[in-house]
Amino acid sequence: MNAPHRLALDGAALAANWQALARLSGTAACGAAVKADGYGLGARAVVTRLLAAGCRDFFVSSWNEARALADLDFASAGATLSVLHGVRDEDMAAARELGARPVLNTPAQVQRWRAAGGWPCDVMVDTGMNRLGVSAADIAAGLLDGVVVDTLMSHLACADEASAMNERQRDRFAALAGRTRAKRMSLANSAGITLGREYHFDLTRPGLALYGGLPVVTLGDAIRPVVRIEAEVLQRRTVAVGESVGYNATWVARAETAVAIVNLGYADGYWRGFSDTGTAFAANVALPVIGRASMDLSDTGTAFAANVALPVIGRVSMDLVALDVSHADVAEGDWVAFDADLPRAAAASGMSQYELVTGLGQRFDRRWRD
Numbered sequence: 001m002n003a004p005h006r007l008a009l010d011g012a013a014l015a016a017n018w019q020a021l022a023r024l025s026g027t028a029a030c031g032a033a034v035k036a037d038g039y040g041l042g043a044r045a046v047v048t049r050l051l052a053a054g055c056r057d058f059f060v061s062s063w064n065e066a067r068a069l070a071d072l073d074f075a076s077a078g079a080t081l082s083v084l085h086g087v088r089d090e091d092m093a094a095a096r097e098l099g100a101r102p103v104l105n106t107p108a109q110v111q112r113w114r115a116a117g118g119w120p121c122d123v124m125v126d127t128g129m130n131r132l133g134v135s136a137a138d139i140a141a142g143l144l145d146g147v148v149v150d151t152l153m154s155h156l157a158c159a160d161e162a163s164a165m166n167e168r169q170r171d172r173f174a175a176l177a178g179r180t181r182a183k184r185m186s187l188a189n190s191a192g193i194t195l196g197r198e199y200h201f202d203l204t205r206p207g208l209a210l211y212g213g214l215p216v217v218t219l220g221d222a223i224r225p226v227v228r229i230e231a232e233v234l235q236r237r238t239v240a241v242g243e244s245v246g247y248n249a250t251w252v253a254r255a256e257t258a259v260a261i262v263n264l265g266y267a268d269g270y271w272r273g274f275s276d277t278g279t280a281f282a283a284n285v286a287l288p289v290i291g292r293a294s295m296d297l298s299d300t301g302t303a304f305a306a307n308v309a310l311p312v313i314g315r316v317s318m319d320l321v322a323l324d325v326s327h328a329d330v331a332e333g334d335w336v337a338f339d340a341d342l343p344r345a346a347a348a349s350g351m352s353q354y355e356l357v358t359g360l361g362q363r364f365d366r367r368w369r370d
């Protein structure tokens, strides 16, 4: 039995996005962040396709995520998997068993790894984000002496902005070249790739852009959407003038309106921010908005039926959302497609593109084309 909603996933676009990011990375190798279950799309399906496309460096957050991918046999493809959060004591058994590399973040993690025998690892160094990583001073004091480091990495705090912080972090990172025995250095995420050659080092680590997100608009030429939500209409009804739709009656019909109630809601990651909140202010008095003033697709969530835009009306419920289908031939049992343009959906919902993709729920059927 099929679910009443699905994710239409475009494997060719995923591969093309990785290839585009690899080209933009110049002479650096291009890896892939596949943490959070491949940003919500399904890590196993993503890794399989990116291995076929030529990607050899993969990143997850935890050993649980690494274990879920263990049978994919990275080694025989000449690929490796790195675990960004390093190793706790309770991770050591998995680290021994799974053959993934920890990204060591703290002096305690380095000591733990060294004590366990010290086979190859990666190391995160903090260059100003103050999130994860050992310090340059720790390294200068000999923290990594004798440690077999594959990739020394750092992470940019502001890569999606024109910020002086980028250059500062880059300079601090570049100053570590030759100070460790690391075979490679890696700094850039998706947005960092667009900052230019001086940010690429030996390996880039895109995530969001692989999945169709645009952390910076300039990537729009290179990156295609990968994921589209499709959902089935559960009921079509006609709402008379003055009648309301949904919780708290935030939307009131200005004209007789054809409404489709669709199998999708915030429990699926179709957030309440996509609602037509229906409130305007006149002289500080909240007034319900009657109907919709404009068809600006970034006002609220939008679905499409044969290229006709179907705006969300009223509040998004847990498992349901209402669409205005007055201008479309949409009946019970039909499927509609939701807007796959992530920057626009982010503007409409007030969520980040990262939250939109990683929040895609577990109830969807995930259907890959290619």
Ligand SMILES: *Cc1c(COP(=O)(O)O)cnc(C)c1O
Pocket (backbone or CB within 6 Å): 033, 035, 084, 155, 188, 189, 190, 191, 205, 206, 207, 208, 209, 215
């Ligand atoms: C998640 C992550 C990335 C990928 O970042 P995007 O902004 O999604 O491209 C790269 N490096 C590290 C350390 C990360 O945690």
